[in-house]
Amino acid sequence: MASAIIDFVALERPGHSSELANATLIEQLRERARAFDRDRMAPYVAHFRAKHSDTIAGIFFYGSRLAEGERAKGSLCDFFIVYDDARFHERVGQRLLNCVLAPNVYTELFDGCATKVSTVSLARFRREMSPAARDIYHQGRFGKRVALVYARDGAAEEVLLATWLAGMRALVGRTLDLLGETFTFEEFLLEVLTISYRGEVRAESPDKVARLLEAERPFYEVVYRRLLEERTGTAPYRQAVSRWRRFWTRRFLARSRRRMFYRWPKMILTVRNWLEVALAKLERTKGIVLPLTPLQRRFPLIFGWGHLWRVWRRGLLKGPDTHNANRKIETPNDRPRG
Numbered sequence: 001m002a003s004a005i006i007d008f009v010a011l012e013r014p015g016h017s018s019e020l021a022n023a024t025l026i027e028q029l030r031e032r033a034r035a036f037d038r039d040r041m042a043p044y045v046a047h048f049r050a051k052h053s054d055t056i057a058g059i060f061f062y063g064s065r066l067a068e069g070e071r072a073k074g075s076l077c078d079f080f081i082v083y084d085d086a087r088f089h090e091r092v093g094q095r096l097l098n099c100v101l102a103p104n105v106y107t108e109l110f111d112g113c114a115t116k117v118s119t120v121s122l123a124r125f126r127r128e129m130s131p132a133a134r135d136i137y138h139q140g141r142f143g144k145r146v147a148l149v150y151a152r153d154g155a156a157e158e159v160l161l162a163t164w165l166a167g168m169r170a171l172v173g174r175t176l177d178l179l180g181e182t183f184t185f186e187e188f189l190l191e192v193l194t195i196s197y198r199g200e201v202r203a204e205s206p207d208k209v210a211r212l213l214e215a216e217r218p219f220y221e222v223v224y225r226r227l228l229e230e231r232t233g234t235a236p237y238r239q240a241v242s243r244w245r246r247f248w249t250r251r252f253l254a255r256s257r258r259r260m261f262y263r264w265p266k267m268i269l270t271v272r273n274w275l276e277v278a279l280a281k282l283e284r285t286k287g288i289v290l291p292l293t294p295l296q297r298r299f300p301l302i303f304g305w306g307h308l309w310r311v312w313r314r315g316l317l318k319g320p321d322t323h324n325a326n327r328k329i330e331t332p333n334d335r336p337r338g
Helices: 002-011 016-033 038-055 092-097 122-128 137-142 154-178 185-198 208-215 217-232 243-270 274-286 294-298 305-313
Strands: 056-062 077-083 104-110 113-121 147-151
Touching (some): 016 147, 016 154, 016 217, 056 154, 122 137, 137 154, 137 185, 137 243, 147 154, 185 208, 185 217, 208 217
Antiparallel strands (some): 104 113
């Protein structure tokens, strides 16, 4: 496994002119990736390693519990496990599921905390963090700060950090496709943290992006400023807006939203108590309580759809600043609107 990782690092090595800048960015990611409460994470890491042995290349901790700490109390503890050995999944069915609309998402109660675990192969992770990604699911999550709570060895850490950086770099390109010819750095920062919600259907509070930005502003300002200036040069920020690129990025986000819908049946199969998890998320983010009857709890696949239909009809499955997410996709021949 280590040799495959080393080969990947060699293949992905940037040109000499950008090696120093890339190395600097990797070190900045490494510094933040290692900044977490090790005592708190140790039981989780031990649990996952005992369950999956040496098939794990790395474990990321991400989401509200990382970004906002105690303020996000009640949210799930979110982990992303990257594996590089097919034996990670003992059941063939789970292996096949991870080949369709990755990642697999599971929930479990561990150490008194509701935990969500996403699992993805290293090969699929690399693809979905590249410009060849099928949708924005992975890049959206790793466009924010994450913690690398476990890496099998130094080579694994290098490839995981390089993949994280590649995802952030790809996200910058897609963000620029949605901005105008001139923009401020603050506008760019808000958009690069918002774009993932434009490609998903999920319940989030209106101030979610503002909270994420303030929680890690120094990190985002340093890393995203460097990535932005790779593309546009230093401020004032200007770019030549390609209507074709804008068109294809909006198509990409529309496809991402469709693929998010397609993921729901799969999540129903893998997420324990999926309806309760979904309604708890709605209560945390929107303050709306939809109680379940004993019949709905016992047979959610039969009687639980009424709640989801009401949530959809009321337009509650919208993230922060989604006023442009569902706008008509312009073709390159459309006239610009005044």
